[in-house]
Amino acid sequence: MGRIGTIARRSFLVGSAALLGGVAFGYYMYKQPVDNPLDDDLAQGEAALTPYVLINADGVTLITPRADMGQGAYSVQAALIAEELDIELDQINVDPGPPSAAYWNTAIADEGVPFPSTDRGMAAETMRGFMGAVIKLMGMQITGGSTTVPDGFEKLRVAGAVARETLKAAAAEMSNLTITQLKTERGAVVLPDGKRIPYEALAAKAAEIEPVTDVAPRPSTQWRLVGKPMQRVDMVSKSTGTQSYGIDMRMEGMVHAAVRVNPRKGGEVISFDATDAEVMRGVQKVIPVAGGVGAIADNTWRAFQAVDAIEVEWGAAPYPAEQSEHWQVLADTIDAGDADATPRDDGDVDGLATTVEVEFRAPYLAHAPLEPMNATVLVTDDRVDVWTGNQIPRMTQSSVAKMTGVDVDDVHVHILMMGGSFGHRLEDEVVKRATELAMAMKGTPVKLTYKREEDTLQDFTRPLALMRGRGAVADGKVTAMEIKVASPSIMDSQMVERQGFPVPGPDTTITQALWDQPYAIPNYRVTGYRAPKLGPVSSWRSVGASQNGFFHENFLNTLIHAAGADPVEERLRLMTDDPSRKTLEAVAEMSGWGGELAANKARGVAFCLSFGTPCAQIIEITNGEDGIKLDKVWVAAEVGKVVDPVNFENLVAGGVIWGLGHAINSQITYADGRTEQENFWDFEGLRNYQTPEIIVRGLENRDYVTGVGEPPVPPAAPALAEAIFRATGERPTEMPFGERFGFV
Amino acid sequence: MKLTVNGVAHDVDVEEDMPLLWVLRDELKLDGPKYGCGVAACGACTVHVGGVAVRSCQTLVGDVDGPVTTIEGLGNPDEMHAVQAAWLKHQVAQCGYCQGGQMMQAADLLSNNPNPTDEDIDDAMSGNLCRCGTYPRIRDAVKSAAKNLQVS
Ligand code: FES
Ligand code: FES
Numbered sequence: 042m043g044r045i046g047t048i049a050r051r052s053f054l055v056g057s058a059a060l061l062g063g064v065a066f067g068y069y070m071y072k073q074p075v076d077n078p079l080d081d082d083l084a085q086g087e088a089a090l091t092p093y094v095l096i097n098a099d100g101v102t103l104i105t106p107r108a109d110m111g112q113g114a115y116s117v118q119a120a121l122i123a124e125e126l127d128i129e130l131d132q133i134n135v136d137p138g139p140p141s142a143a144y145w146n147t148a149i150a151d152e153g154v155p156f157p158s159t160d161r162g163m164a165a166e167t168m169r170g171f172m173g174a175v176i177k178l179m180g181m182q183i184t185g186g187s188t189t190v191p192d193g194f195e196k197l198r199v200a201g202a203v204a205r206e207t208l209k210a211a212a213a214e215m216s217n218l219t220i221t222q223l224k225t226e227r228g229a230v231v232l233p234d235g236k237r238i239p240y241e242a243l244a245a246k247a248a249e250i251e252p253v254t255d256v257a258p259r260p261s262t263q264w265r266l267v268g269k270p271m272q273r274v275d276m277v278s279k280s281t282g283t284q285s286y287g288i289d290m291r292m293e294g295m296v297h298a299a300v301r302v303n304p305r306k307g308g309e310v311i312s313f314d315a316t317d318a319e320v321m322r323g324v325q326k327v328i329p330v331a332g333g334v335g336a337i338a339d340n341t342w343r344a345f346q347a348v349d350a351i352e353v354e355w356g357a358a359p360y361p362a363e364q365s366e367h368w369q370v371l372a373d374t375i376d377a378g379d380a381d382a383t384p385r386d387d388g389d390v391d392g393l394a395t396t397v398e399v400e401f402r403a404p405y406l407a408h409a410p411l412e413p414m415n416a417t418v419l420v421t422d423d424r425v426d427v428w429t430g431n432q433i434p435r436m437t438q439s440s441v442a443k444m445t446g447v448d449v450d451d452v453h454v455h456i457l458m459m460g461g462s463f464g465h466r467l468e469d470e471v472v473k474r475a476t477e478l479a480m481a482m483k484g485t486p487v488k489l490t491y492k493r494e495e496d497t498l499q500d501f502t503r504p505l506a507l508m509r510g511r512g513a514v515a516d517g518k519v520t521a522m523e524i525k526v527a528s529p530s531i532m533d534s535q536m537v538e539r540q541g542f543p544v545p546g547p548d549t550t551i552t553q554a555l556w557d558q559p560y561a562i563p564n565y566r567v568t569g570y571r572a573p574k575l576g577p578v579s580s581w582r583s584v585g586a587s588q589n590g591f592f593h594e595n596f597l598n599t600l601i602h603a604a605g606a607d608p609v610e611e612r613l614r615l616m617t618d619d620p621s622r623k624t625l626e627a628v629a630e631m632s633g634w635g636g637e638l639a640a641n642k643a644r645g646v647a648f649c650l651s652f653g654t655p656c657a658q659i660i661e662i663t664n665g666e667d668g669i670k671l672d673k674v675w676v677a678a679e680v681g682k683v684v685d686p687v688n689f690e691n692l693v694a695g696g697v698i699w700g701l702g703h704a705i706n707s708q709i710t711y712a713d714g715r716t717e718q719e720n721f722w723d724f725e726g727l728r729n730y731q732t733p734e735i736i737v738r739g740l741e742n743r744d745y746v747t748g749v750g751e752p753p754v755p756p757a758a759p760a761l762a763e764a765i766f767r768a769t770g771e772r773p774t775e776m777p778f779g780e781r782f783g784f785v
Numbered sequence: 786m787k788l789t790v791n792g793v794a795h796d797v798d799v800e801e802d803m804p805l806l807w808v809l810r811d812e813l814k815l816d817g818p819k820y821g822c823g824v825a826a827c828g829a830c831t832v833h834v835g836g837v838a839v840r841s842c843q844t845l846v847g848d849v850d851g852p853v854t855t856i857e858g859l860g861n862p863d864e865m866h867a868v869q870a871a872w873l874k875h876q877v878a879q880c881g882y883c884q885g886g887q888m889m890q891a892a893d894l895l896s897n898n899p900n901p902t903d904e905d906i907d908d909a910m911s912g913n914l915c916r917c918g919t920y921p922r923i924r925d926a927v928k929s930a931a932k933n934l935q936v937s
Contacts, residue, residue: 110880111878111879111880111881111882111917112879113879272873272876273876273878275878275881276873276876276878277862277873278862278881279878279881279884280865280869280870280872280873280877280878280881280884280888281856281860281861281862281865281869281873282817282855282856282857282859282884282885282888283817283857283861283862284881285816286819286882288819288820289816291814297811322800340799340803340807340811340812341807341810341811341820342803342804342806342807342811345823409916410880410882410916411819411821411827411829411880411882411883411914411915411916411917412819412821412880412882413820413821458880459880460819460880460881460882460883461879461880461882461916461917463916490820492823493820493821493822493823493824687876688876691876691879691919691922692879694918694919694921694922695879695917695918695919696918697918698918698920699916699918702918720822720823720824720826721821721822721824721826721827721914722822722824722826725826725914726914726916726918727918727920728911728914728920729906729907729910729911729913729915729920729923729924730907730908730911732918732920732921734921735921
């Protein structure tokens with residue numbers, strides 16, 4: 042049993058409990074009296090348990106506590122449970138955790154929190170300011186897509202196995218047989234004579250007996266679901282327009298709201314005049330909110346029209362007003378020489394003669410999920426309900442409790458399906474604004490929908506970053522690489538400023554995916570510089586790796602070119618990690634790297650190890666008369682086990698498209714203290730006509746599982762930069778490349 | 786104001802300059818058409834008016850001069866349109882938020898051009914943004930829907 046045994050013992054009080062004629066399995070203890078020193082910080086309700094398998098007369102419900110932003114988290118979690126439970130995905134309901142039935146809310150006090158206890162422990166640790174945990178917490182949160190599988194791979198299967206064996210024990214008792222005479226398949230226990238007892242019929246009995254916890258998940262040779270193509274549980278609804286999202290929330294008596302908050306983010310409202318807005322059709326009320334104004338109406342569009350009709354005088358931004366000043370701050374930060382951290386320092390970088398120097402830039406970027414931010418809030422005297430799609434319901438719950446003065450246990454956060462996130466929904470300002478409005482509309486549910494412009498203007502963007510590199514080559518080899526990188530701190534902005542959690546120590550997102558790359562460059566140093574506060578920033582798909590992957594690999598390609606070496610061969614020579622090497626070898630083989638190319642075609646390669654997943658990409662472009670055309674991308678990623686090849690391919694291709702689209706087309710810039718871009722006509726990512734063919738391969742050369750929501754993003758931009766260099770003789774140093782190069 | 790949506794006649798009491806999108810969503814409670822941008826830059830709100838794909842966020846309800854079909858009217862889980870069936874078969878969706886609009890656009894394309902080339906698909910579909918990046922599957926699904934429509 043080994044590791045499973047440890048998990049079961051330490052963090053996994055596996056059991057069962059009766060719930061109104063049903064049974065819940067796979068209890069997950071949040072409170073750990075022996076192992077967790079943080080208990081004292083946990084409120085009473087936090088000792089709550091979250092079941093993974095709920096069976097009652099209505100059927101079998103699998104609880105998939107990781108939120109789904111489009112990455113297929115619900116499906117993958119359900120599949121891991123169903124694998125052991127011997128039930129098919131079309132026989133189950135999937136619920137993210139807070140079902141509506143009343144008993145559920147009372148049985149599971151903290152049901153709104155879609156974190157396994159490991160995260161919970163870390164959230165608690167964050168509050169106590171444990172630095173290591175903060176980074177891990179950030180890792181967990183920002184990688185909803187990338188951590189769901191690694192985190193649940195064993196736990197969810199164990200939960201399924203416990204439920205299965207307990208159901209068999211219940212059936213044995215009911216039928217006077219021994220457990221070994223029984224089998225399970227398709228949601229039923231099968232007796233030796235072929236008689237089937239559906240799990241539903243065993244629920245009451247299973248709740249009475251001692252749960253069978255001495256189980257081990259099946260070996261991979263026996264898997265029915267894991268590793269095979271699956272149909273995602275949300276695919277029918279999403280293929281027919283019947284999937285409901287947060288923005289579709291509707292309740293009896295609900296009103297619609299819009300806000301306009303100072304586009305100079307964090308600035309104040311000096312004055313406003315709502316005379317025109319107040320008399321518009323359908324407008325019920327104009328309500329000031331923190332940093333802005335809101336309007337309540339009987340229809341979303343009328344609310345939009347109303348807030349736009351309010352005359353507001355905005356205060357100044359608490360950061361430099363112009364974009365050039367932001368870049369200057371980064372340059373000054375590096376020049377001042379006060380390092381935030383030097384996580385890698387091998388050999389002697391200072392003592393070497395420099396042969397190559399570079400400076401690269403990565404801009405601010407908006408998240409811009411297609412579904413704009415929205416939240417529905419109902420405030421009453423002793424209870425608040427929040428319906429929204431977000432990834433931090435626990436923090437949201439405590440913010441709302443503070444704002445309303447309602448006990449935290451009486452704040453119920455219901456997580457709804459999200460129309461994308463990319464990190465945007467790690468923020469909950471929209472819930473805070475909706476709560477302010479709902480407090481002024483007590484007893485009436487208020488749905489706040491951001492206009493797209495508001496969503497963009499109020500976004501907490503990816504940090505902009507400036508990188509300076511010095512390197513050396515000798516005898517056809519890369520011998521030295523020094524990277525200095527400056528950016529504003531995500532931790533300061535997101536955790537400290539907006540969530541109120543102290544984060545001591547360096548901000549490791551600043552040097553993420555720079556210092557831990559598996560290359561044995563003899564002289565190798567990475568230093569991060571934390572810029573003072575600029576525009577507010579947050580986690581953006583792949584976080585620090587999104588800009589640092591570009592910096593590191595574009596620089597490494599520069600050095601390899603200076604050395605006169607082949608970018609695949611030289612990387613393979615430098616690589617210290619076998620699975621990483623195999624990943625790069627895979628794309629080289631897939632693409633036929635090294636073969637002849639037509640005169641106007643060029644290829645580029647890049648690699649990045651991020652979130653534990655090595656990912657390598659090769660892109661082929663055509664440098665034609667109309668501009669550069671992206672033809673084809675080969676991508677390989679090592680994840681230990683591809684749980685669902687269909688979803689895997691979609692996510693990886695989507696990550697590449699995300700990386701490429703922003704690399705060539707997108708940036709957020711400031712002028713007069715506000716974001717210049719407002720909508721998809723000036724911030725769009727990639728569209729269909731620019732999308733290359735993408736060939737994906739998942740590799741399984743390791744015995745542990747990692748995720749793939751984010752790792753395909755970082756290598757896309759530097760691979761393209763290298764291809765552009767080879768096609769044009771000029772190396773892109775700054776994103777978006779479209780500012781300097783023409784694209785089809 | 787009279788409005789026929791998915792074959793059902795409605796009488797709505799709204800401003801003539803209200804975009805069709807908000808009449809569908811907030812007045813008629815049809816959530817298939819989505820709000821993404823409000824300025825005809827994303828295609829999430831795409832519906833058919835008189836059989837032609839339009840951006841409902843930029844179509845004033847007073848200007849609607851034909852029957853409206855939303856994704857709910859194109860087909861449903863029990864009776865899918867060929868485009869929806871192809872979307873399901875190819876598992877196109879990630880977050881799925883854009884997909885109703887994508888399918889309405891694709892259905893319009895195929896009704897005019899039963900055998901679109903890659904370039905035709907790019908031309909017709911590039912106004913529909915997908916932030917999750919499902920474009921390769923959209924292309925495949927459009928082609929497979931085309932094939933199925935030709936067979937049937
Ligand atoms: S909402 Fe209509 S095109 Fe974007
Ligand atoms: S599937 Fe998410 S926007 Fe297209």
